[in-house]
Amino acid sequence: MSSLYQQRKNVIILVMIVFMAVYIIRLFYLQVIDDSYKDDAMRNALREVIVHPPRGLIYDRNDSLLVFNEAAYDLMVVPKELHDFDTVDLCNTLDITKEELLKRLDKARKYSPLLPSVFEQQMSKEDYGYLQEKLYKFPGFFVQNRTLRSYPSAIAAHILGYVGEINDAQLKKDSYYQMGDYIGISGIEKSYEEELRGVKGRRMVLVDVHSRVQGSYKNGEEDIVARQGSNLWCTIDAQLQKYGEKLMANKRGSIVAIEPSTGEILCIVSTPSYDPNLLVGKQRSKNYTALLHDSVNVPLFNRALKAIYPPGSTFKLANGLIAQQEKVLNRNTIYNCGGGYRIGSHVIGCHHSGPTDLIAAVRSSCNTYFCRAFYNTVSNCRTIQEGYQIWKNHINQLGFGQCFNTDLPYESKGIIPSVEYFNRKYNGSWNGNTIVSMGIGQGEVCSTPLQMANLLAIIANRGYYYKPHVVKAIGSKNNPNRRYAQKIDAGINSEYFEPIIEGMKLAITSGTARAAAIEGIEMVGKTGTAQNPHGNDHSVFACFGPADNPQIAVFVLVENAGWGGTVAAPIASLIVEYYINREIKRTEVEKRILELSIK
């Protein structure tokens, strides 16, 4: 009996050891041989969460906030992590149809089965709260914080630009971005995208079985902290901008104001405009489409940079400068005006007559004088081609016929025709008279409001300029934007500006631009009327002030408003008055402009 039990004891121990041996083999297989569990564990527990840094804020030149960020929430989906879920519930929660849901999932799958893509954009706090409670029911979905742009005073829409979801082409170009990321699409948002966007961060988080975030992985050792984008300080004066937009309400056209000593744009208005808050959030694409298809107002079109107009009489200033520089005339040169400039049987009319010197010609905007001056300038060489090329070089140096390529996106070059263009047009047989209307800012020549404002800045500076730009400082106010700090010589000796400025002063006090006179500020200005073959002429005015210490150069163009002195001149002078005095004394002028509506 005892040996039987002895044997049974051994059987028991043996069987136990055999069982445990099987377990150990199984464990060895699970833990050492089969690697698939390690990958599963990583997929199970680790999730890379991209931390989108808030974009940099944008301030005006006086530290008032133009653009800030608001929290929004994106619902993201990782197609590979999807399990069966209650689609009806999700559809109801997000208020979408089942077809829409399937379409979005399909799109996400096509982009990447493993990377998260945006499923529902920019949910409000309330929607997010509601969804958050149910999120555990939808494995594979998670919510990512985002920031949306917000514009407290809804001004300078064109120049600030807007951000939107990156498109496929941009996505391919720059690996920084992922589908659903936001990118600056126009304005400052676009030109300073790299500064504003900051640096994306990454958080490795551990998620539990319900995809709930449980904490950081390895105490955040592998995390990358998101760096907020740099703040920007615009050159824009928010109050002036606001005032400019107010003055231009119910009118079409633009105002460009530049600080001559720096090239900083103080205000840049293009009307009709839009509220930048429209191009934010869920309604963005709907609003954008509406704005894009508004063919009457074309609100998205930035006239200040992109619209090209015949510059009209204000262009005479440039021609007066070039003629002096080329020594075809000096301040004392007198041409006799017989009420017009005659080319064979054709006459370019002039509303004044008599012997006229340069100052008087500027003062009264004499067509005859500037036609002759232009004719003499381009005919000063052996051939018209050579003479025209010299003029063209000068006009290019003065900023016409080219883009400044600064932080203002989508500029138009305007039109300064080439020698070849005229050769082709006139079969090589052309002379100064053929193109003489360019002398008074008509004919083939076209410019943008920005270029005209820059011309005024050159005149105010007596011979040089800084490229017009809109960003003053990056990151900190003490870190000025040095990209455009290069002084550019306009190619005209400074003494040649004096008679021009003299004439412009007289235009204000006793000439064509009396509407622009401001008590206490010595103004320098020139009216213009840009011919418009499609309707009423455009009212144009260019000025700067004060004369001996120019702080602001302004160009105003109001479409279809007729002669420059009636509408553009008062607007420009109100801008100067407001900028320098911060108050308007000429309330009746202001009232008239505010009430004026031109369709």
Add this chain to the structure above:
Amino acid sequence: MMLTEKKQILSKGFDTYLIVIYVLLVIIGWFTIYSSSYDANDSFSLFNTDKAYSRQFIWILVSMALAVVLLLIDGRIYQNYAQYIYYACVLLIVSVLFFGTEISGAKAWIKIGSFSIQPIEFAKFATALMLAKFFCEGKTTSEKKNIWLFSFIIILVPAAIAILQKDTGSALVFFSFIILFYREGMNENVVLFGASLILVFVLTICLNELYTIAIITVGFIVAWIINRNQKKKIIRNILVYVLLIGFVFAVNFAYNSILQSHQRQRIDTILGQSIDPKGADFNLNQSKIAIGSGGFFGKGYLNGTQTKLNFVPEQSTDFIFCGIGEEWGFVGSLVIIALFMALIIRIIILSERHRNVFTRIYGYGVASIIFFHLLINIGMTIGLVPVIGIPLPYISYGGSSILGFTILLFVFIKLNDA
């Protein structure tokens, strides 16, 4: 180590190996529980009863104090009062049916303040004592014929109550005494019969009752053809056949009518019958992922990701082995199994050596219970046995469990010393 030395001073005769292994297991258990509830953001506090690890720490202190007390108490009382302890425990678990609290589907708990007691853990000890007493005395007094019947009744009573408490796992533990029965002379055929019951059980669920009956029938006809000359066992064989067929129907009925749906799913899963791969399969998969991702040396202490993030269900109780497998890898798993096997084999060897039959039988009872827990608990985490919720002795979180197993072991150590 301090503690073991202390205990050695208390009595020179107590088995040092067992005490050392016990202390090691308890310490490993506490550290694993700490890890599975570890949160880097929380401050560490041993006496904050909100934390599983600090509650367990208190239970460990209580258990060790109890162990010292058990070593000081006269060992003879166990043999003398075995039946009263058993009856008291049966009464206690019956009372749970009426006054107990339901926790995760099983009405097996009595709430005392913020602590919950699971009396069935103590019933295991009481049953082992009762069986030891019964065999020890029954062999001399009772008729031998009835001894197996009564011993089955002794284990069936607590098992049946456990089933009524919907605690199937604990009910199954009582059948681990089969090991003890075998050692004490139960017919091998009975053990074989038990094994064939398990086979039939699996077949019935995996195939269906008709196929299983067909297979059994074919098996018996083949066996009859081979052994047709041995006519004297024919009646017994027919009886066995009828029993097996009856068992098929019983399993079928139990499976469809008695088992909870989650239990059914667990059994299905383990037998590869799962239709819903995300349901019951999920826990087992997570458990395998946790252990499998540990590799050879593990991810290091407190570095487990699966066990800390609730991927593994019941990670500090029934699935605590996942935490060990994940953080300590194959090496850690091996150490745990080795420690348990050393404990069990040591108990068996000491039991065999002991002069007192009561001690020997009780020792086998202890070894049976611990082995069964080890077998089921680790087996389920690696997908070799169905997911049955029973703790890993000394390691799993739970006051009743560690108290029960401490009593079980230290009573043996004390008896062994006598």
